[in-house]
Amino acid sequence: MATSDRTHDERDASGRPSETGDADALKDEAARRSGIHGWLDGIRTTRTGRLTLKIVIGVIGSVLVIAGLIMVPFPGPGWLVVFAGLAVLATEFHWAHRLLQFGKRTLAAWTAWLGRQAWPVKILVILAAALTAMVIVYYGLRLSLHIDLIAEARALLNR
The missing domain is CATH 1.10.287 (Helix Hairpins)
Known part of the structure; x- marks a missing residue:
């Protein structure tokens, strides 16, 4: 059953109605996922956690993208840092995920062309x-x- 299909009349372990509503179910579901995804899902279970995570991911990803763009004209890992920043942003923002996919497709097409x-x-x-x-x-x-x-x-x- 999907999380959105659950009613707000969730019950806790003792059978009483849960005071936190869907948050307990979301935390249980997040606990089943392993690694970083489970940890991030656990943070996203509350409104404050979700907003804080978006802000932190946005700041870290933006700093990486800006630093990478500054490094692009110089020898070194400029584009790699830009893509790393987009990957960080893509964990929370759909537009960054689409842009990262576009960049991957373009790079793959260019390297395939060069290989031929x-x-x-x-x-x-x-x-x-x-x-x-x-x-x-x-x-x-x-x-x-x-x-x-x-x-x-x-x-x-x-x-």
Whole structure:
């Protein structure tokens, strides 16, 4: 019997009407699930827990997505952090779940396309990615730390 089909006249273990209504049944159902899902279901059994969980998940997921987007132009795990943030958000928000599924489908389609290409195309994609990363690092260092890598390399070669 689904939780929504139960009446509000739930009985506790002694046979008396339960003062908490469906909350006891939801907690029992949550206890049957194992791992993180059961724990999250246990928190969701109360209105306060549900709201608190949405806020905490929203803040953690948003911080991860924003940090990942900041890291995207730099070498490192930028997109991985963005997807991790979306996965966190997807535990509570349907729109994040849909966006995560779209991202997974797009990534799978792109990697499948790249896998079907000949070696020269694969090499060009790798070179383009490496060149893009080098340009980003060069201008990132030049604009933020005022370090010109080309001038530094020339100075080292002229010694």
